[in-house]
Amino acid sequence: MIGFYHPGHSLLHRAPALLKLGLLSLLIAVTVALQEPWQLGVVLAVAVLLAASARLPFRALWRQVSPVLWVLAIAVPIQLLFADWVMAVMMGGRLLIAVLLAALFTLTTTVGAVLDACEQLLRPLRRWVDTDRIGLLLALTIRSIPVIAAIVGEVMEARKARGTQGSVMSLAVPVIVRSLQSAEALGDALIARGFDD
Amino acid sequence: MSGIRFEDVSHGYGERPVLHEISLDITEQRVGIVGANGSGKSTLARMVNGLVTPDRGRVSVHGRDVAKNGREVRRLVGFVFTNPDNQIVMPTVAEDVAFSLRRRGLAKEEIAGRVAAILERFGLSGHADHAAHRLSGGQKQLLALASVLIAEPAVVVADEPTTLLDARNARLITDLLTGLDQQVLVVTHQLELLAGFDRVIVVEEGRIVADDVPDAAIRHYLGLLA
Numbered sequence: 001m002i003g004f005y006h007p008g009h010s011l012l013h014r015a016p017a018l019l020k021l022g023l024l025s026l027l028i029a030v031t032v033a034l035q036e037p038w039q040l041g042v043v044l045a046v047a048v049l050l051a052a053s054a055r056l057p058f059r060a061l062w063r064q065v066s067p068v069l070w071v072l073a074i075a076v077p078i079q080l081l082f083a084d085w086v087m088a089v090m091m092g093g094r095l096l097i098a099v100l101l102a103a104l105f106t107l108t109t110t111v112g113a114v115l116d117a118c119e120q121l122l123r124p125l126r127r128w129v130d131t132d133r134i135g136l137l138l139a140l141t142i143r144s145i146p147v148i149a150a151i152v153g154e155v156m157e158a159r160k161a162r163g164t165q166g167s168v169m170s171l172a173v174p175v176i177v178r179s180l181q182s183a184e185a186l187g188d189a190l191i192a193r194g195f196d197d
Numbered sequence: 198m199s200g201i202r203f204e205d206v207s208h209g210y211g212e213r214p215v216l217h218e219i220s221l222d223i224t225e226q227r228v229g230i231v232g233a234n235g236s237g238k239s240t241l242a243r244m245v246n247g248l249v250t251p252d253r254g255r256v257s258v259h260g261r262d263v264a265k266n267g268r269e270v271r272r273l274v275g276f277v278f279t280n281p282d283n284q285i286v287m288p289t290v291a292e293d294v295a296f297s298l299r300r301r302g303l304a305k306e307e308i309a310g311r312v313a314a315i316l317e318r319f320g321l322s323g324h325a326d327h328a329a330h331r332l333s334g335g336q337k338q339l340l341a342l343a344s345v346l347i348a349e350p351a352v353v354v355a356d357e358p359t360t361l362l363d364a365r366n367a368r369l370i371t372d373l374l375t376g377l378d379q380q381v382l383v384v385t386h387q388l389e390l391l392a393g394f395d396r397v398i399v400v401e402e403g404r405i406v407a408d409d410v411p412d413a414a415i416r417h418y419l420g421l422l423a
């Protein structure tokens with residue numbers, strides 16, 4: 001998702017997004033319920049095997065998982081201090097497995113597949129909500145993350161080029177103005193591409 | 198009833214008049230619109246697919262009134278914007294192209310086949326699953342064009358489609374546009390790109406001041422600037 005998708009043809013890539021989402025939730029729930037470190041080890045081994053079967057490059061996985069290692073580096077010693085090593089391992093292991101499983105999902109699932117899955121999930125509510133519209137809203141939200149990130153980057157650069165540092169306001173105002181402009185242009189594009197209601 | 202027709206079209210934003218009683222019958226295959234900044238070119242172009250509805254007068258495409266049958270007209274008219282970033286709706290290249298067909302009620306396989314074919318045609322096959330926002334400027338405009346053409350419009354309107362591109366990509370996009378089977382209406386400041394066009398319309402302060410073959414129209418336009 002959001003450009004994290006890593007193309008491939010493995011079982012994991014081809015499995016329906018809804019099934020993957022279900023298994024992801026189930027596995028995380030199981031991990032939370034487990035009591036013994038060796039059981040976590042089994043789940044971790046399964047996750048690693050899945051990653052290997054999907055031929056995901058180590059770097060792509062690392063990009064997803066590394067942020068949580070920082071959290072662990074702080075949280076595990078605290079657990080060791082106030083509880084025992086089993087608690088520390090369980091907590092750290094659960095977090096690591098959850099992030100790894102989530103990474104497996106994002107790296108092997110396109111946004112389109114996620115949207116279709118959302119629409120399927122919402123289908124029973126179709127009588128009350130416009131599922132197509134919610135799907136579009138989700139897609140646009142995901143889409144605007146890199147756009148707004150780019151705008152922030154450009155505004156920061158412009159500030160640097162003019163030698164000003166300034167307040168948060170001097171960053172927020174141009175970012176908001178440009179985001180709104182880009183949203184208006186996107187609205188035009190949506191109309192032009194046939195989504196005119 | 199083919200082509201694009203403006204009948205006595207006037208328009209303003211707020212108090213400010215921008216177009217004055219424009220009448221045009223556009224049936225040529227490749228038509229350019231040139232004029233100074235603020236002369237009203239974009240307003241004119243955006244009227245063709247109903248992004249702007251005229252205060253007075255009537256715009257029609259293939260005989261259909263744009264103000265009354267907006268949705269139908271937008272199926273006939275594809276629109277290419279200056280900045281392809283604003284036109285990209287979905288995160289990846291293939292998904293963005295497929296987005297144009299979302300409401301056509303086509304089978305998944307049919308959509309996938311058409312997407313693959315159009316990406317092939319525009320040399321984007323290798324980027325199908327890449328993030329659309331990470332493409333180069335030229336590739337993004339190619340993607341925008343592919344997203345428009347997959348919907349099989351009868352007319353393509355482009356508002357300064359090459360302004361953000363380098364000379365090579367500007368030429369590439371222009372050649373693609375002029376090579377289309379569709380009728381093409383292009384707003385541009387890059388006069389050298391208009392050589393192969395059938396007709397060039399010069400807009401000045403909301404009026405059409407020249408309307409001719411490229412050579413003569415461009416000469417007139419450059420005369421205005423002198």
Ligand SMILES: Nc1ncnc2c1ncn2[C@@H]1O[C@H](COP(=O)(O)OP(=O)(O)OP(=O)(O)O)[C@@H](O)[C@H]1O
Pocket residue numbers: 210215232233234235236237238239240241
């Ligand atoms: N949405 C709007 N609201 C208010 N004024 C507008 C709007 N769009 C355009 N204008 C004004 O209308 C006039 C014509 O604008 P238009 O965008 O049609 O010109 P243009 O010929 O495309 O110019 P450029 O070459 O700079 O793109 C300009 O003075 C512009 O400021």
Ligand SMILES: [Mg+2]
Pocket residue numbers: 238239240356
């Ligand atoms: Mg313009």
